[in-house]
Amino acid sequence: MISIYNLNKYFQVFQALKSISVDFEQGKVYALIGPNGSGKTTLIKCISGLVIPTSGRILLDNEDIIGTWKYRQKIGYMPQIGKYPDNLTIGQLFSMMKDIRSGDALMDESLYYGFRLDKLSEKRMHTLSGGTRQKVSAALAFLFNPPVLILDEPTAGLDPIASEILKEKISHEKQNGKLIIITSHIMNDLDELSTDMLYLYEGRLVYKNSIAAIKGETGEDRLGRAVMKMLINQNYEV
Amino acid sequence: MSRIIKYIFYDLLRTRFILLYLVFLLISTLAMFQLDSDPGKVTMSLLNILLMIVPLVSIIFTTIHFYNSYEFMELMLAQPVNRKTVLIAQYIGVSVALAIAFLIGVGGPLLIFGGGAAGTSMILSGIMLTLVFVSLAFLASVLTSDKAKAIGGALLLWFYFSLIYDAFILWVVYNFGDYPLEKPILVLISLNPVDLARVMMLMKMDISALMGYTGAFYRQFFSSSSGILFSVVVLVFWIVIPFYCTLKVFVKKDI
Numbered sequence: 498m499i500s501i502y503n504l505n506k507y508f509q510v511f512q513a514l515k516s517i518s519v520d521f522e523q524g525k526v527y528a529l530i531g532p533n534g535s536g537k538t539t540l541i542k543c544i545s546g547l548v549i550p551t552s553g554r555i556l557l558d559n560e561d562i563i564g565t566w567k568y569r570q571k572i573g574y575m576p577q578i579g580k581y582p583d584n585l586t587i588g589q590l591f592s593m594m595k596d597i598r599s600g601d602a603l604m605d606e607s608l609y610y611g612f613r614l615d616k617l618s619e620k621r622m623h624t625l626s627g628g629t630r631q632k633v634s635a636a637l638a639f640l641f642n643p644p645v646l647i648l649d650e651p652t653a654g655l656d657p658i659a660s661e662i663l664k665e666k667i668s669h670e671k672q673n674g675k676l677i678i679i680t681s682h683i684m685n686d687l688d689e690l691s692t693d694m695l696y697l698y699e700g701r702l703v704y705k706n707s708i709a710a711i712k713g714e715t716g717e718d719r720l721g722r723a724v725m726k727m728l729i730n731q732n733y734e735v
Numbered sequence: 736m737s738r739i740i741k742y743i744f745y746d747l748l749r750t751r752f753i754l755l756y757l758v759f760l761l762i763s764t765l766a767m768f769q770l771d772s773d774p775g776k777v778t779m780s781l782l783n784i785l786l787m788i789v790p791l792v793s794i795i796f797t798t799i800h801f802y803n804s805y806e807f808m809e810l811m812l813a814q815p816v817n818r819k820t821v822l823i824a825q826y827i828g829v830s831v832a833l834a835i836a837f838l839i840g841v842g843g844p845l846l847i848f849g850g851g852a853a854g855t856s857m858i859l860s861g862i863m864l865t866l867v868f869v870s871l872a873f874l875a876s877v878l879t880s881d882k883a884k885a886i887g888g889a890l891l892l893w894f895y896f897s898l899i900y901d902a903f904i905l906w907v908v909y910n911f912g913d914y915p916l917e918k919p920i921l922v923l924i925s926l927n928p929v930d931l932a933r934v935m936m937l938m939k940m941d942i943s944a945l946m947g948y949t950g951a952f953y954r955q956f957f958s959s960s961s962g963i964l965f966s967v968v969v970l971v972f973w974i975v976i977p978f979y980c981t982l983k984v985f986v987k988k989d990i
Contacts, residue, residue, distance in 0.1 A: 582806050
């Protein structure tokens, strides 16, 4: 569904992504892992159009997306740190987003109500805690029912109940045949949700395989341990 | 795009700064009319204030607004919205708000007390100046990702166009006074939107007669329809070129 060819990204002289080529298929959940600063967020931002790659191609449903914008109808993006206009209330933010994207697919407000954001709709964005912002980001990413979901550290900062609600939602959408890409450092969450794993190291995609294969290769039944063992076998740092 | 402009307007109205600006212009224009009954002298005094205040307020307010609405833009850019649309909507939102404040704040009293032809060209050049400096502010903002640097750059641009450039022209006139300077100075004036607005205005007033031969030359040039067309076209270039550069940078910017 998404194919990336030879993607490079430089920030001035620093090369954040080094010729990444990868295919993402529909109906799968990809766990994107790697040390801090390995380029996970940059890769995700390239797909969601916030960062413009230096070279390479990104195809979504066989159409080149770099420099275009219509394709973003198909993508729900949950940023690592959601930034929103300070003066707006939660209610205003959601009605604004619906207004700007009116005419898009059927709305999915299950997370909005699931996180009880309707009870907070009068609260202004700058008064919200980090966790509540995360909830808003998650609810917005799922709101327009997009076929591709890109979640940058979705459960970091969420309370245990919200985290469970979100994970349930993710596996529900997985069963609906959506393509989901998640970055996270919480291996247990990824173990529950994902079907495949990608490992980025210093801007390079060094490993990609299905979760079952990794576990089979290493003989471990927990993803965290399996990844550790795999990395030691391949001589990469964690 | 109109839906995005709508939310930018909401946001601008909430800050109340535009309202303050309008009230300030209204009070100072009304005060000028109270001090003097001759509309010619009033427009003359107003001109000096406006040539300082309008560029300063436009460039600083736009820069601050750009950074304050960075979150909004970030949010929009992850949506199926064209990057250019977001920036153009921002430009329209800010410049229309500032231009309306100017139109009401200065145009209102002029309409009541009567400003004549000088009044009309003052409104026109004031609005053009607003658009030019909003454009320059966008360019300063998009070239750096640091708010303090952008405001510094914006202030520097204002200093340059309002003060430094005039000193430079004076220096040229002082040193090359023996040569026929009318045409070179005309070119130099075109390189500064503030000067262009000032000369456009002065030529509509009677005082240009006091400026001797040069004044007569400019009066002849700027009062003819081709002269007015020339200055308007140059000012439009001053609006379009910085904004075009801003767009070019913005579509490639990493958020």
